[in-house]
Amino acid sequence: MxxxxxxxxxxxxxxxxxxxxxxxYDTETIKRKFFLLKKAFSKIPHRIHYAVKANEAPEILMLMKDLGAGLDTVSPNEIRRALKLGFKVTDIIFTPSCPAINEIKFALENGIRIHFGESEYFEELGDLLKGVEVGLRINPDVHIEGNQKIATAHADSKFGIPLNQLPAVKQMEEKFGFKVVTLHIHTGSDVKTWQDLAKSFDSLLLQLPAFNNVNSLDIGSGLKVKYNATDHEIDLDAYTKYIKDKLENLGKSINIILEPGKFLVxxxxxxxxxxxxxxxxxxxxxxxxxxxxxxxxxxxxxxxxxxxxxxxxxxxxxxxxxxxxxxxxxxxxxxxxxxxxxxxxxxxxxxxxxxxxxxxxxxxxxxxxxxxxxxxxxxxxxxxxxxxxx
Ligand SMILES: Cc1ncc(COP(=O)(O)O)c(C=O)c1O
CATH class of the missing domain: 2.40.37.10 (Lyase, Ornithine Decarboxylase; Chain A, domain 1)
Structure with missing residues (x-):
């Protein structure tokens, strides 16, 4: 047999x-997927931050560390685990959803970069934000094909800061002295077409002129995997070509941050x-x-x-x-x-x-x-x- x-x-x-x-878990498959992604993005300045939530086993996080990846975390315990395993604070991004204020303070005290998905925290944090570099997760109201339960960038999704709040964030940036250095979008998980991800990428580019200090765009994930013989994987070559062409026309050097979970593991x-x-x-x-x-x-x-x-x-x-x-x-x-x-x-x-x-x-x-x-x-x-x- x-x-x-x-x-x-x-x-x-x-x-x-x-x-x-x-x-x-087969480590060879994880490595193969990691190198596939690296190869596709090889002509674009980028960093992979593995999304811990997909599989938080310390052995898998250590494998990511050995491969040179950083981490994307969503809770203080994910941050604690990353630090315990020897990730540097600069290797960790914190992208929480509706966190408790103490969770934000914990990340700030530890020097972890926060990607805020809600503008409501800035007033309350006030001076604690002075001199701090932050990211903004935006909600560009992008609709995607496929399972709506894992679509996270449309107007009725809880995720991200609505575009109409960005002028107020800009004012708070000046008032409290923080610096928006990253604009972030996570369109959803398992997005059917790369063109839907490209729509989100475009929406980040549109916001760039308003934020002078931005030096990186976090394009989240949503990189589709194949679930059966007739299913398809994301067309990485088409997606990366699109990003590369757009970045070349910017006249400004921008790093790309990726936060894949599913694609890698x-x-x-x-x-x-x-x-x-x-x-x-x-x-x-x-x-x-x-x-x-x-x-x-x-x-x-x-x-x-x-x-x-x-x-x-x-x-x-x-x-x-x-x-x-x-x-x-x-x-x-x-x-x-x-x-x-x-x-x-x-x-x-x-x-x-x-x-x-x-x-x-x-x-x-x-x-x-x-x-x-x-x-x-x-x-x-x-x-x-x-x-x-x-
Ligand atoms: C902010 C953020 N980044 C990255 C991911 C990872 O997505 P995926 O597992 O589809 O690659 C998620 C998944 O929920 C997420 O919410």
Whole structure:
């Protein structure tokens, strides 16, 4: 029978050794994606700040550090973890959403660059901002195709400072003596076309003349990954050519900041889960797994598609199933999915789960989180084991 391999390791050996469910990460895939992105941006002055929220495992953050990336953080604990791992303060960006004022003060005290998504904090911070370099996350009211739950730059999104507030921010910049050095936009996650990202980039360029001190544009992320055979990845070459051409015509030197999460780690992760039961419903045949939305919330939260393979029976006859979790919820991971015949005890590989998988997992129903395993140079090791405290 064909063997399902992850980073040179037979996946079924991993479930034999570590049990299931487990998240398995292949470091080679992360490196490959990182260098792909670096290559695409090679003609543009840029810095990659990996979005910690996608997968905050210290081993993955250390890999990013070794590759030369900085970090994009959204909470004080993400900052603390980055500092503990030896990232320099200048390697860290803080892009919070509606933070508590103390969280902003924490970042300021530690000298971390803040990208403000709300103008309401400036008055309250007042003199604390004197001489501080900041970024502004703007909301340019850009509409994108695709899943609206992860579209973050349209007028009704909570994210970013509306354009009509920027003149007032300009006045506060003078009044309190801070310096806006970066303009920032994050259009959404998994944006369908590079042209939608380009619209956001253009909206940053339009604001440039109003802010003389700006030396970098943070274009966030939204870099699409391929979730199945017929899906597509972002056209990086077209996107970077567009950015390069626009920057060349600016007559001013500008650095680009990128904050990819999914693009770097999604494909590196696989959730391996075992089949508790095959259950016949009125109309459907269910595969009941020993995992669920408590470990992988994306299908229920975002209607995300994750490709699934029965790695215990890779040559079996195809049947149609609904793959469900074991929560007291309708936690469907895949519906009407063709899989090689599934039997109780089989192991299923749920692919592309390296981003927003474990990082969004919970202890719901008092179930343990999956163990996390890192595969590196065909060797593997346990990197986390997070059990319920009874
Ligand atoms: C501000 C910001 N930057 C970067 C990211 C990472 O996005 P992605 O995982 O789609 O690359 C996010 C995701 O939510 C974000 O909110």
């Amino acid at each position: 064909e063997k399902y391999m992850i980073g040179g390791v037979h996946a079924l050996e991993l479930t034999e050794k570590y049990g299931s469910p487990i998240y398995v 999604a494909e590196a992760g696989t959730l391996l889960a075992s089949v508790n039961v095959i259950k016949q419903g009125y109309n459907k045949r269910f595969v009941g797994l020993n995992t669920g939305s408590n470990h992988l919330i994306r299908p229920m939260y975002y209607e995300a598609y994750h490709h699934i393979i029965n790695i215990s029976n890779m040559d079996g006859k195809m049947h149609i199933y609904d793959v469900v979790g074991q929560l007291c919820e309708e936690d469907t991971l895949a519906s009407e999915r063709a899989l090689c015949e599934v039997r109780a005890g089989d192991i299923l590989a749920i692919q592309n789960t390296g981003a927003y998988g474990y990082s969004m997992a919970s202890f719901y129903n008092l179930r343990d989180k999956p163990r996390q395993i890192l595969v590196e140079n065909s060797a593997h090791r346990l990197i986390s084991e997070d059990m319920v405290v009874i």
